[in-house]
Amino acid sequence: MDFSQPLAFRMRPKSLDEYVGQEHVVGKDKILYRTIKADRLSSLILWGPPGCGKTSLAKVISETTRYQFTKINAVTAGIADIKRAVEEAKNPMLNPSGRCILFIDEIHRFNKLQQDALLPFVENGTVILIGATTENPYFEVNKALISRSMVVKLNPLTTKDIYKVLKMSLEREDGLKSYNIKIEDSTLEKIAEVSSGDVRTALNGLEVAVLTTPISEDGFIHITDAVAKESVQNRKAIFDKNGDTHYDNISAFIKSMRGSDPDATVFYLARAINGGEDPMFLARRIVISAAEDVGLANPNALVVANNAMQAVHMVGMPEARIILAEAAIYNAKSPKSNSSYNAINKALEDVSSKDTGEIPMHIRNAPQEGMKDFGYGTGYKYPHNYPGHYVEQQYLPDKMLGTKYYIKDDTEQ
Numbered sequence: 504m505d506f507s508q509p510l511a512f513r514m515r516p517k518s519l520d521e522y523v524g525q526e527h528v529v530g531k532d533k534i535l536y537r538t539i540k541a542d543r544l545s546s547l548i549l550w551g552p553p554g555c556g557k558t559s560l561a562k563v564i565s566e567t568t569r570y571q572f573t574k575i576n577a578v579t580a581g582i583a584d585i586k587r588a589v590e591e592a593k594n595p596m597l598n599p600s601g602r603c604i605l606f607i608d609e610i611h612r613f614n615k616l617q618q619d620a621l622l623p624f625v626e627n628g629t630v631i632l633i634g635a636t637t638e639n640p641y642f643e644v645n646k647a648l649i650s651r652s653m654v655v656k657l658n659p660l661t662t663k664d665i666y667k668v669l670k671m672s673l674e675r676e677d678g679l680k681s682y683n684i685k686i687e688d689s690t691l692e693k694i695a696e697v698s699s700g701d702v703r704t705a706l707n708g709l710e711v712a713v714l715t716t717p718i719s720e721d722g723f724i725h726i727t728d729a730v731a732k733e734s735v736q737n738r739k740a741i742f743d744k745n746g747d748t749h750y751d752n753i754s755a756f757i758k759s760m761r762g763s764d765p766d767a768t769v770f771y772l773a774r775a776i777n778g779g780e781d782p783m784f785l786a787r788r789i790v791i792s793a794a795e796d797v798g799l800a801n802p803n804a805l806v807v808a809n810n811a812m813q814a815v816h817m818v819g820m821p822e823a824r825i826i827l828a829e830a831a832i833y834n835a836k837s838p839k840s841n842s843s844y845n846a847i848n849k850a851l852e853d854v855s856s857k858d859t860g861e862i863p864m865h866i867r868n869a870p871q872e873g874m875k876d877f878g879y880g881t882g883y884k885y886p887h888n889y890p891g892h893y894v895e896q897q898y899l900p901d902k903m904l905g906t907k908y909y910i911k912d913d914t915e916q
């Protein structure tokens with residue numbers, strides 16, 4: 504064993520029995536488990552966050568299959584690499600089966616032309632494609648490839664799963680067994696928990712802790728909570744401001760404000776800030792929520808949100824987090840009405856799909872004296888000339904008379 508290789512690499516499973524987690528897809532009664540065991544694999548797209556076991560699962564398949572296994576990375580590979588893998592697969596001297604499993608890591612990095620180059624070989628069965636991606640494949644991968652593949656959604660590993668892998672790393676010869684380590688189970692659990700479902704982060708942190716801690720007089724390396732905390736990266740929510748999690752998180756943020764849950768609102772706001780989201784983007788979403796969801800139940804919410812957006816622009820981070828939190832919590836705590844939202848949507852639908860008629864002549868503008876001769880402005884009643892500053896008259900076109908767009912909610916002021 505080459506101990507110069509990172510611990511996370513050395514701990515990759517060699518068989519399905521060593522694979523930890525993802526029971527929903529590789530449990531013994533699941534179709535993927537059975538197809539791998541029987542070596543009857545079809546093309547796969549493995550979709551999941553970093554460190555959840557995508558590459559490890561591909562490694563297990565490479566150890567199990569009778570087919571030639573070729574791995575390329577979409578960051579550095581191109582069409583020439585795809586063609587080379589196909590030619591080697593077709594070579595009866597090199598590969599009697601005439602087929603190969605082609606594992607493409609970060610397949611979402613391939614452009615449309617590169618993905619199209621794969622299609623005929625996946626279609627005719629020369630290549631069994633296994634693509635790994637952290638991005639939503641339904642957005643990032645060619646629809647033709649998707650239709651010819653099984654999309655497998657992998658979840659972040661649980662704390663229990665990661666703890667199990669850490670424990671194994673202390674007991675295996677190719678892991679850390681030779682280092683005479685003493686570490687409490689509770690410390691291992693803390694490392695597992697802070698890794699946010701990423702086993703690679705956990706293993707890297709443990710390895711750093713072991714390699715940077717001197718041997719004590721008793722001959723052991725003692726890994727305490729304090730050492731572990733210094734060695735493991737700060738916990739990061741799984742968040743990519745340009746990826747699928749961006750949309751999931753902002754959706755949860757908006758729906759938490761709409762659902763009047765200030766705690767969930769702040770939680771998703773914190774995830775966005777921690778993930779590097781543009782604070783002005785968050786401020787704009789709060790303004791939209793103030794109009795769409797709070798609306799006329801508390802018109803002041805729009806004032807607060809708009810002022811918050813201006814303040815965020817002027818102040819900047821990190822202090823802008825306080826302004827964002829105040830405005831978002833204000834929205835969450837406010838009564839809700841979407842009457843304005845419904846009214847404008849219904850009106851837009853009518854004006855875009857119906858013959859709505861002509862604007863009544865008496866409320867048209869007559870900037871030139873001669874226009875009055877054609878009835879422009881004739882008969883208009885100025886409301887302020889009447890008691891209560893109101894007088895009944897027709898405003899809607901004849902064809903739209905009786906149409907109701909605004910329906911007042913009970914929550915409105």
